[in-house]
Amino acid sequence: MFFDLKHTDVNSKARAGVLNTDHGSIETPIFMPVGTQGTVKALSPRDLKEVNASIILGNTYHLYMRPGHRLIEKMGGLHRFMGWDRAILTDSGGFQVFSLKELRKIDDEGILFQSHLDGSYHKFTPQLVLEIQRSLGSDIMMVLDECPPYPSTRDYALKSNQLTIDWARQAREIFSGWQPLYGHRQWLFAIVQGGTFKDIREQSARALMELDFPGYAIGGLAVGEPKDEMFDITDFCTEILPEQKPRYLMGVGMPDDILEAIERGVDMFDCVIPTRNARNGTVFTTEGKMVLKSARFKEDTKPVDANCQCYTCKNFSRAYLRHLYNANEILGLTLATIHNVHFYLWLVRQARKAILQDNYVSWKERILQKITRVVE
């Protein structure tokens, strides 16, 4: 089966499971490094394997814009094109359209927008974003949805939610009738919307569940709402969503956000933070966050994190990494990204171990004390 729920922690809603794709099995809770344009910035697929990444995220919007899904199809699909033979999840593009430029126009058919590259007009429909993801060959595809801005009026959230449900219904019908392009199975997830209105969230979840998807994303969060609202809505959604299906909280997040959401029953995460922060000189460690550019690391011979087994921590000092940043050396980006992605994957692997031992909550409280510090 696609998702095997192995165990739920007896003291919380935290779960340990396995996602079975044709590009390998993925132990959950899982973090998906973001590879927007067909590459996880500064890392090669070899680096990704070395840090045990089992699934990465690609963006339908960006790959459609450049180099185009037809070209990628001619190249044999995204896995072959980018040299990655493990799993890929692609976001459907609705969110990117909103976050990249002022929205052109949304109507019942889809989203009309201008390319951020050359200003040309395009229209994302439920059908088109599915065709793009079929050409890409993603193992997990997302339906076209509308992510309402935060805050939204109740009326806007209601209307937007109706659109997202209609688009999900169309996508489900299109998907049920097709053969995969490259021989490997592709799975289609729905996306729960409804803003911060619990009754609309319930309406969304139940309508999507009736359409019977293999997995459910919780969308419309991590868009500027207060953290406690994000966790409250997440907790509310996981109460309703099917226990035996994976839950994916889109765009989350900082290490502590991920641990809080795991406790509330979320299985899958993606976020640009580990890769983006690495490129800006901020790394996450078991002793807290560290700004490597800081002068205090000028002669620090210690590794980024003495408890870390990654290539960066086993071979280089904080002083060297700080030098690379100051000298604008590309290697600095790669080494810090290797470490941060390794840290996120290590964190969710430790979470899984704690869940299987039924002590997730106490483990989480202990590790949060350390990783939320700032290393001076």
Ligand SMILES: O=c1nc[nH]c2cc3[nH]c(NCCN4CCCCC4)nc3cc12
């Ligand atoms: O509702 C969504 N539908 C489709 N994709 C999404 C992606 C999302 N990504 C986020 N938040 C990303 C937050 N991230 C934090 C670090 C800096 C860059 C932005 N919310 C999302 C909601 C959605």
